[in-house]
Amino acid sequence: MRTPLRPLARILQAREDGLNPDSIEKENLRLRHEAMREKARGRAEFRLLILCASFVLAFGAIGTRMGLMAAAVPMEPRVSAPGAEIIAQRADITDRNGRILATNMTTHALYAHPKVMVDPKGVAVKLAEIFPDLDAAALERRFTDGRSFVWIRKVLSPEQMQLVHEIGDPGLLFGPREMRLYPNGMLAAHVLGGTSFGAEGVHSAEVIGTAGVEKALDARLRDPAQGGKPLTLSLDLTIQSTVEEVLYAGMTMLNAKGAAAILMDVRTGEIISLASLPTFDPNDRPAPIVDKNAEPGDSPLFNRAVQGVYELGSTFKIFAAAQAMELGLVTPDSMVDANAPMTWGRHRIKEFEGKNYGPLLSVSDVIAKSSNVGTAHIALMIGPLRQQAFLKALGFFEPTPLELIEAPGARPLIPKKWPEIVTITTSYGHGMSASPMHLAAAYAAIANGGVMIKPTLLKREGPTSGIRVMSEKTALEAVRMLRRVVTEGTASLGEVPGYEVAGKTGTADKPKKSGGYYDDKVINTFASVFPASNPQYVLIVTLDEPLDTAGSEPRRTAGWTAVPVAAEIIRRVAPLMGLRPKLDPPALEAAALDAVTAASN
Structure with a gap:
């Protein structure tokens, strides 16, 4: 409670003592004002202390921040969307x-x-x-x-x-x-x-x-x-360089418009080499061709091995033979009608250059001689539905599942309807189009014992699993037939001493945009497997519009164009992959004699 300015007891005492009571009030008022001033001074001093401390902390924080900024490496402002972080690092x-x-x-x-x-x-x-x-x-x-x-x-x-x-x-x-x-x-x-x-x-x-x-x-x-x-990746840089070198030389010598090559491990599905010509430098990638009249293959950006969808010709014949053997319809020695020409409705099936291999051929000879008529009769035994199912199992109805952005768009061209005449033409590679990569995967299934594996551009460790599409026995018989194509048939220029090359040629007339086929333009393919006694690799070589002018007459068939190019690739890359040549005793004796002669000289 506040002290009264005129306390009654002191007033009464002052009056008894004869003093002026008003002085008591003045004295008490003075004391009260002094107390109020001391209290106000204390509050002011406390407020000044808080304010000084605030200024010290603020200037300290600012000074610390300025020091950190001065010590940091200067950074340029980024020209990008707010909050968008630019990820610059990219793996090798x-x-x-x-x-x-x-x-x-x-x-x-x-x-x-x-x-x-x-x-x-x-x-x-x-x-x-x-x-x-x-x-x-x-x-x-x-x-x-x-x-x-x-x-x-x-x-x-x-x-x-x-x-x-x-x-x-x-x-x-x-x-x-x-x-x-x-x-x-x-x-x-x-x-x-x-x-x-x-x-x-x-x-x-x-x-x-x-x-x-x-x-x-x-x-x-x-x-x-x-x-x-x-x-x-699964690629081998040395082998890739060799394949591209040989392929370019072959394309140039044979006056081809373009070329492609695929080398694939049949057990793992790894692509050891994939080449497409003409090519480009990815350090200075050219712009796409915008000419509406230009073909896709005119651009060096076009990947013929994956995006190129072609009629692959007689390379398909081994599929008809393998399926017929798998179904128990024929054996390699079974005789089939090969009398040419063959009439089916209004269609005439002929052999190359009007030949006639009939009246009968064994299934093995049908493949070795590349008989269209013989293959057609084998396909008719199989029938349209079973043929479609087998080709679908070999991957010919879908794009190849390869790690290339271009692969999903390379869908095979399949007939909308599948009457028996389509069964006939498809059996020898006409009427249906697929890429060389499709062909490599399908031939790998034959070479590895009948298992369909997915091709890949990524390195794999050891064999991979897949879906069985034929028995090991059928696959082995098919490889033996392909071996005869090289030793006795249309791919005699594909023989590489010591490496037992097996394969099948394919010469397909090039289709016109307006319909029909060119008389003087072809797509040539050689699908090869090596070594035939223990298949490890598949090599596909495709040439666009090749022409061999080395002889007295121009030659356009795969046996004269794609086959020798593939043989040279195998001759060059097989030793690089650690394949030891398998030499016959006479060859070994000749090699030993050469060594002795060289030593004596």
């Missing part, structure tokens, strides 16, 4: 032996801040001298139209970067980034595909796949969870 791609096929290289981009440029016109002129594809007048307009940011070049070489440095204008800036590098140039270009830039900033750029495995496995290559682990 290697072959099966760890050799680099695709990797990353640090480079720089060039951009400008026109508002801080000293001499925009002079800079534009000097940049046009360094980069001839840039227009000085256009650059000057961009530098002077009020923009605050201008991209000039997305990738610079070290030499170009130095020349820009020498211009010395503060408005020219560099941003570090990674770009994709293919150190082997054109080698395996159709497998790798290529990349481009996605989201871009001045500090980094997102590298994304545009074709091939770069596009098909883009998520895997960009996945941070992989920790930069390389993607290992």
Whole structure:
């Protein structure tokens, strides 16, 4: 409670003592005011202390932050969507032996801040001298139209970067980034595909796949969870180089428009080599052809081994023979009607160059001599429904499940209806179109004992499982028939001493866009298996419009074009894959005699 200013007891005492009672009130009022001033001073001092502490903490935090910023590495602002992080790192791609096929290289981009440029016109002129594809007048307009940011070049070489440095204008800036590098140039270009830039900033750029495995496995290559682990392909760089070299030489010598080759391990499904010609350099990927009249194969970007869907000719005949044997309809020695020409309704089935292998041929001879009529009679025994089911089991009704972005679009061309005449023509590879990759997978099923496995471009460890499409006995008999094609039949130029090549030729007339077939244009294929006694690899070689002019008359059949190219590939790559040649005793004796002669000399 507040003390009264005129306490009654003191007033009465003052009156008795003769003092003035008003002085008591004044004294008490003075004391009260002094107490109030002390209390107010205490509150003010406390408030000043809190305010000083706040200022000290605030300035301390600001000073600490400024110190950290001054000690940090300066960062350029990113030109990208708010909150969008640019993932620049991309895993390497290697072959099966760890050799680099695709990797990353640090480079720089060039951009400008026109508002801080000293001499925009002079800079534009000097940049046009360094980069001839840039227009000085256009650059000057961009530098002077009020923009605050201008991209000039997305990738610079070290030499170009130095020349820009020498211009010395503060408005020219560099941003570090990674770009994709293919150190082997054109080698395996159709497998790798290529990349481009996605989201871009001045500090980094997102590298994304545009074709091939770069596009098909883009998520895997960009996945941070992989920790930069390389993607290992099934390709062998040395073998790929050899295949492309021989294939290019063969295409050039035989005046072919294009060529493709596939080398596949029949037990694992691994693609050891995949080549398509003409090719390109993925470091400088060309633009697609936009001419409406151009064929897809006219572009070097077109992958003939996977995207090329062709009538593969007589290479299909072994499927009819194998299915008929599997169904128990024939044996290799069974005799079938081969009397040519064969009439079926209004259609006439003829042999090459009007030959007649009849009246009868064994099933094995039908394959060795490549008889259309004999194959047609075998197909009629099988029937349309069973033929379709077998070809479907061999993968000819769906795109190949390969790790290429182009593979899903390479769907075989299948007749909408399947009457008996289609059964006949399909049995010798006409009327139905598929890719060389389809053919490689189907021949691998014959070579490995009857198991259909999925082809892959990724390295596998050991054999893989698959669906059995024929018995081991049937597959073995089919390989023996294919061996006779090389030793006695249409692929005699395919013999490679010591490697027991087996295979089947296919010469298919090239179809016209308007309908019908060309008389002087063919697609030639040789599907081979080696070594025949223990099949390990399948090699498919396809040539587009080849013409052998080495002889007295031009020759267009596969036996004169695709077969010798395949034989040279096998001769070159078989030792590289560790296959030891199997020499007959006379050959061994001759080799020993040559060695003794060489030693004596």
